[in-house]
Amino acid sequence: MVGHWPHLRGRDTTARIMWSVAAALAPAAVFAGYVFGCRAYLHIGLAVATAVGAEAVITYLRFHRRSRDGVKATWWRRSGMTIGDGSAVVTGLLVAFCLPAQARWFVPVVAAGVAIAIAKQAFGGLGCNIWNPALVGRAFVHVSFPTDMNPAAYPVLTGHHFLGNVGTAVGGMAGGADAVTGASPMAMAKSIATQGYADVDVLKVLTEGHGRGLWDMFVGTVGGDLGETSALLLLVGAAYLIYKGWIRWQVPLAYLGTVAAGALLLPLYLAGGEGGAESAAWQPILLAMPDAALRFVLWHLLGGGLMLGALYMATDMVTSPLTNKGLWIFGAGCGVLTILFRLYSHAYPEGVCYSILLMNTAVPLIDRWTRPRIFGHKR
Amino acid sequence: MTRATFPGGVHPPETKWTAETDIRPLPLPPRLVVPMAQNLGAPAVPTVERGQAVARGEPIGKPDGFISAAVHAPSSGTVTGIERVIDAATGRTTAAVVIETDGKDRPHASLPQEPRPWQSLDGDAIRQAVADAGVVGMGGATFPTHVKLTPPKGKAIDTVLANGAECEPYLTCDYRVMLAEADKIVTGLRLCMRATGAARGIVGIEDNKPRAVEAMRRAVAGADDLDVRVFPTKYPQGAEKQLILACLGREVPTGGLPADAGVVVQNVQTACAIAEACVRGQPLIERVLTVSGDAARAPGNFRVRIGTPLAALLAEAQVQEGYEALILGGPMMGKAQFTADLAVTKGTSGLLVFRRAAVYEGGPCIRCGACVRHCPSWLNPSRLSILGESFLAGNLDAVDTAMEFGLMDCILCGACAYVCPSRRRMVHLIEMLRGERRKALERRRERERAQAAGIQREVEKVAD
């Protein structure tokens, strides 16, 4: 048996890429246990197991054969299961990463099940889905179990509470002994944006930091969803993937860049918030206290699910555009939507998930606009 | 020194194991199988009969039309028959003249000729000499060279490119020829310039062959109208259109020929053959090729007669039995063969034998975009391959959609499939779509002809 040319192939394979993404996510997964206690591992385990299980069952039903190409093959090959390519593991990890630790145990199961069964396999499996499966799963549980997903009540652990937390990990998290319930940084940032910048308390927050400082947000010892807190670990993993070319740097750069620019400039032009916040109030802050303004921008960059979304969700190959130009547009679009959600949506302090899902929808259009000029053709 | 290149392309491992092995002449095999279809276009028509004695360089096949090439006896001996053999390039069968060699290698009466100064030849004389010698493109495309040297009406050729890029991994034959016969290449280049009226000649070489660059630079030293250009090593740097873009910044328009960009491209071995044909009247009866691959214990570069059975080469390169893959050409665009019962033709640049066959089962496209970034024709191979699958699944409109996506602009280089992490069979699917497109065109023509005939009948009926 000899195949069609080329007879040489590159080293990258789908499985290699997917398992590498899983490996890049692993440090953040381990760290989640440090911050949120071993209940984090319960969630991650449940989400990954559900994702892999659903993928195995569905692809078995879809693809299993008596034989492959008329030749005898191992049972594994005949079963047609695609869990070896690692994509289900990645989806499971990402699902768990955007759930809070205090959610009830079946939330990760439902989220991962929806992600694989509906968002991925119902669309035709790997490569055919329009929306990022993990985000669809998250969006599903977000609407279905809003109380489990309330970021305002995210517990924050400080120091070494891993063991002390074992008891609560099994029973349910809310109000665990060592848990400090505090607003997630994102909710804070939003209230700053919407409730008037002239507020003295807010200024204090901006200049001195609130509870968790920027350093905590960078390292990840803050409240939030399981995998999203540590910008540092997420960046380390992403740096490796970018070096390998398996996530495209254009997306996070455009995404984070537009969010930063938006956080800096949007409050100048748009009045936001319930109390009719004065947009004029932002100008003196910007001019007189650039370090406070910078802090605000960093809060937006480090807070909430932005790092996780920009580095691992928006960069999902399947649901992002094909061309470099398209990736810039896609990343910038995600950024614009995210900052608009964050600053001006009343119900929802976090915009990453829905921004990316919305931009996923636009990918076919972006691909069409950014079709490269073919060799020898006029534009 | 220009270091320009084309946007796109890939970097497969070079594995040019045989780069430092000298060209070795292969002993004359006892039997030569000379196919008549060794060129793009119409196969030659055999002009000898069974039992006839032939001399080296004697014509044994005459061209069938303009886009066709003459075939000559590679050595002296007796014609033992005209057989049907498999054409390695197309997989179809073709006639081949089988010659039992007598070992004397007696030259034909017309050989050897007194060398004549190439400066004395005009365009028509050059084209005639090249056509008489049966020269075709030796880089693998096998387009009859005299046709290439006939500039289409109204198209001025200003540059001739000698293609020494040799971007395929493993292959080193062009490299060795550049080292050994730099002057001959330059003569061939000059002849091409004369034939086409081009004012400039450029030798293009990849930067992984510094010694060849040096040799060619020495050979063109002192000539204002000749130049050697070095390109970054990247596949497919040696593809005609990509070479022209890198060299001159010109794009061959879609559906066009290099002549539409004012350029003629000749492989360096073809340039040698042109020089031989014009200066000494020597027909194209031998070439240099590379035998390599992990199943060859003594890989090397060999000068072989056209028609040499592959078995002789395999033996010379000490190929172990039990190899799984046999490829004619390079690993990127060479054609895998099911049998070693084939012969060397004018377009055979390499013979690769591998212990393990590389069979790839393509998975679904994960939209990584690698193929889009690396396609040297700036296509969307992901889309084309998905359209191919869609066609196989019964969507007949996929061919038309693929046309909008530049189906015909693909050069079938395989760069997309090389980088694809899902191991998709891009080239296979694109070729299939192209075949379907051709069939559809034929059907349309057929229908139009039938319609025209029908109308004719109607008209006649009315006239009656």
Ligand code: SF4
């Ligand atoms: S084979 Fe065709 S589509 Fe693929 S890279 Fe080469 S030119 Fe592009």
Ligand code: SF4
């Ligand atoms: S390289 Fe393969 S997997 Fe990646 S976009 Fe192209 S066809 Fe799809």
